[in-house]
Amino acid sequence: QSALTQPPSASGSPGQSVTISCTGTSSDVGGYNYVSWYQQHPGKAPKLMIYEVSKRPSGVPDRFSGSKSGNTASLTVSGLQAEDEADYYCSSYAGSNNFYVFGTGTKVTVL
Amino acid sequence: QVQLVESGGGVVQPGRSLRLSCIASGFTFSTFGMHWVRQAPGKGLEWVALISYDGSNKEYAVSVKGRFTISRDNSKNTLFLQMTSLRPEDTAVYYCARLPLTGTFDYWGQGTLVTVSS
Numbered sequence: 566q567s568a569l570t571q572p573p574s575a576s577g578s579p580g581q582s583v584t585i586s587c588t589g590t591s592s593d594v595g596g597y598n599y600v601s602w603y604q605q606h607p608g609k610a611p612k613l614m615i616y617e618v619s620k621r622p623s624g625v626p627d628r629f630s631g632s633k634s635g636n637t638a639s640l641t642v643s644g645l646q647a648e649d650e651a652d653y654y655c656s657s658y659a660g661s662n663n664f665y666v667f668g669t670g671t672k673v674t675v676l
Numbered sequence: 677q678v679q680l681v682e683s684g685g686g687v688v689q690p691g692r693s694l695r696l697s698c699i700a701s702g703f704t705f706s707t708f709g710m711h712w713v714r715q716a717p718g719k720g721l722e723w724v725a726l727i728s729y730d731g732s733n734k735e736y737a738v739s740v741k742g743r744f745t746i747s748r749d750n751s752k753n754t755l756f757l758q759m760t761s762l763r764p765e766d767t768a769v770y771y772c773a774r775l776p777l778t779g780t781f782d783y784w785g786q787g788t789l790v791t792v793s794s
Contacts, residue, residue, distance in 0.1 A: 568720065599779025603721070610771060610784040611721065622782065654721050658779040664735050665711075665723035665779070 569594065569655055569668035576674040577645045585671045587638040587655035593666055595636035599658035602631055602640045606651045614653075615640060642673070650675045678702040678783045680772050685788030688762055698755040698772030698785055706730070706750040709775035712757045714768035715787070722768075725757065726775060740766075762792045 570588040577583040587594065587602075594600055600618045603611035613622050615631035618638065628643045638657070642649050655668035684696040698710070712724040725736045725746040734746050745758040755772050769789050773781035 597779065601780050603781070610786055611781070612784070613780065613782050616777065616780040616782070656721070656723075656779070656781070664726065664737075667713075667721040667723065670720045 567666070569657060569666055571653075571655060571668040571671045573669070574672045574674065576676055577642075578676045579645055579647065581645050582641060582643045583645060583673060584639050584641045585653055585655075585673070587640070587657075587668045589636050589638075589657055589666070591636060592663075593657040593659040594633065594638050594655075596660065597658045598633070600631070600633055600638040601656045602629075603654045603656065604649075604651045605654065611654065645675050647675050649673060678774065680774065680783060680785035682770065682772055682785045682788040685770065685790045687791045687793060689794050690763060690792055692762055693758070693760040694762060694790060696757040696759070696770055696772075696788060696790070698757075700753045700755065700772075700774075703774070705748075705753040710746075710748065710755045711773045711775055711781060712744075712746060712755075713771045713773055713781065713784075714766075715771070716765075716768045719768075724770070727755070759790070762790075764792050766790065767792050 575583045602615040605611045618633045619631040630641045653671045659666045679701045682698045709728050711726045727746045743761045747756045769787040771787045772785045774783045
């Protein structure tokens with residue numbers, strides 16, 4: 566099972582928005598509404614930011630939003646803040662043969 | 677609050693075995709499925725295995741199938757990963773994570789580092 570494709574990096578100034586794409590196939594991202602997004606700061610464990618494509622867990626700011634179109638999911642961070650600088654990974658359920666697949670990861674830099 | 681604490685990592689020679697543990701607290705462990713996810717140094721995340729809430733269903737990534745075994749002891753709120761025939765490419769930080777819903781890893785431990793090297 567191949568990893569989902571994400572851009573290696575993305576950046577924006579404080580207050581701006583950044584959107585990260587996550588491209589898979591009809592066997593994972595396109596086939597299920599089970600896409601989630603994780604934020605990981607250096608040396609720390611991943612933190613759930615978005616689940617089931619667009620749902621936010623309690624405590625995650627509404628600056629974070631998710632969407633999906635076809636085989637590509639997206640995470641948008643609006644009103645960038647310094648603490649948003651981190652690595653972001655998408656993940657998708659991939660059915661009962663491959664189960665779960667993660668994205669290649671995107672490093673977000675706040676300029 | 678939900679806490680997951682992994683242990684058991686270390687340096688091990690290729691071909692040897694190691695058992696990881698993950699102690700859960702702050703929630704009813706016996707009602708949640710659990711995962712192991714790993715991250716090689718400087719690399720991305722890779723799903724390793726999952727186990728259902730009662731241990732009756734277990735699934736593995738192709739890369740570890742036949743070598744790794746996931747299990748749990750609900751009486752001790754503990755998740756395990758028995759790793760055998762370890763290879764250098766198994767070197768990674770291993771995280772346990774909770775599975776409340778399909779496709780979601782909502783809480784993660786801090787991870788334990790496994791280094792496979794001669």
